[in-house]
Amino acid sequence: MALFKGAGVAIVTPFHQDGSVNYERFSELLEYQIANGTDAIIVCGTTGESSTLSHEEHLDVIRYCVKQVNGRVPVIGGTGSNCTETAVYLSGEAEKAGVDGLLVVSPYYNKATQNGLFYHYKTIADSVSVPIILYNVPSRTGTNIAPATVVRLCREVENIVGVKEASGNISQVARLMAMADGCVDLYSGNDDQVVPLLAMGGLGVISVLSNIAPRQTHDMCAKYFAGDLAGSLQIQLDAIPLVDALFCEVNPIPVKMALKLQGRDEGVLRMPLSEMEPEHAEILKKAMEEFCGK
Secondary structure: OOOOOEEEEEOOOOEOOOOOEOHHHHHHHHHHHHHOOOOEEEEOOOOOOHHHOOHHHHHHHHHHHHHHHOOOOOEEEEOOOOOHHHHHHHHHHHHHHOOOEEEEEOOOOOOOOHHHHHHHHHHHHHOOOOOEEEEEOHHHHOOOOOHHHHHHHHHHOOOEEEEEEOOOOHHHHHHHHHHHOOOOEEEEOOHHHHHHHHHOOOOEEEEOHHHOOHHHHHHHHHHHHOOOHHHHHHHHHHHHHHHHHHOOOOOOHHHHHHHHHOOOOOOOOOOOOOOOOHHHHHHHHHHHHHHHOO
């Protein structure tokens, strides 16, 4: 059984002005997401600024999320690292916290061969019992998890169940699903490619857009699964200008500005991330008015 089906939010981590985690705002965000139809919460991923959280903060945020959500939707903890030992530690602690699954990004900077990727992921998976979704985002990591490696992992390692595909390479995804023969749960990692991946057998999206438009992103998936392909496609196409604006600077800079524009100020960004450029903020504001006002 899949970890989730539909739109899972890659949720931001709110901070106070001094840079500490703002759990009151985080609680409000989680309640807003659940009330507006989000199908899963993905915590401490790229959008959650996990790379600038200490290990203690990282795990505290996951623990808080699990407790607050309290089983209403699945919680998936981001526990990847370019150090296998660290990923094993974070994954084990997240499992103890009660997550429903893990999202594990491929090793970055020091990278790995395809064989190295296999044993990195197998080592992590063997240390826990919860399901794992691989995270392929070569634009950030410098490493592409090849389709054959994804399929090998999902076939040979019992609790590796799927992949968040954020390569942006539709041809690669098609090759992956042709090879998979049903063994890979596919999730889009790009908000501008949700419907195309659903058409190739995808189960949903792990979404930045959902932070500010949870109902619309949920509906995009729900309409597709209900057979309303035209309705699903229309939401996808309508969202393109806003998705472009959400990625005109490094994520999560724009989405935190978008939340602020909605009246939900989630605080500062941790350095080296910086505030959004004013001209980009204006583009974002206009795109939000056009999409979220529909």
